[in-house]
Amino acid sequence: MTARAFISYSHVDEAYLERLHKHLSVLMREGLLETWTDHAINPGAALDQSVMEALGSAQFFIALVSPDYLASNYCYEKEFAEAQRLSDQGQLHIVPVIIEPCDWLNSPFRKIMALPKDGKPISEWTNANVAFLDVVTGLRRLISSQKASEVRPAASAFGTSAHARRIKIKQEFDSIQRQDFADQSYADIREYFERSCSELDGIEDLKARFNLLSRHRPEQRKSSSENDPQAEAEEAAAEGAGHQQNLAAWTIGRLRREGFGDDADIA
Known part of the structure; x- marks a missing residue:
């Protein structure tokens, strides 16, 4: 079944609507989504x-939220008000898409998870296409979850009861699995800071650089933990946390040296 989305927007933001439709083209071509606007x-x-x-x-009710949207009596007091009423009845899912900085956090939109990620306005992204991709990814995930919820009740008719017990089995992890987990955690932390520095470097009048700090190899660990998986796991976790702190300290120090501000500003 194709999901239907009502897109609410201010005519001042027509360019954002046009760009959104281009990014939604794959979803629409797959037959997963169709949109409606006042056009x-x-x-x-x-x-x-x-x-x-x-x-x-x-x-779905997709609102392209901007200063002009919040100032529009028709968008805000007619369309959004009716969408809220339908949402309260469980008939509609509201999705705010923040396209420009505005006072949306002091509106009813603050109670709803917004797109793009963290409600960062599309206009503030280094590459607007990345922001729109994040919006499309979120909508695709929402459509999939809606389809999954529609399938679940039908499954119970074939013996899969909604009240069926779920058996939980405790899993034991060996030292190799624990080390793999520590390695993956370190890689995730490293990738996070590398992306953060890249995003900061894309901001005007701000410079950032990512340097990979050295990491102790597993064979350099103390011999006291060689035959103790629990101690080895604790050391791996502590090592990962230490690298996270070092990366964070380096990033903050770099920003301070570039004149970004004091610790309070950076935090």
């Missing part, structure tokens, strides 16, 4: 009636 209203049609009918048949 679909025929000349001479009753505006309010057309909008309310479209809202009533939609599963």
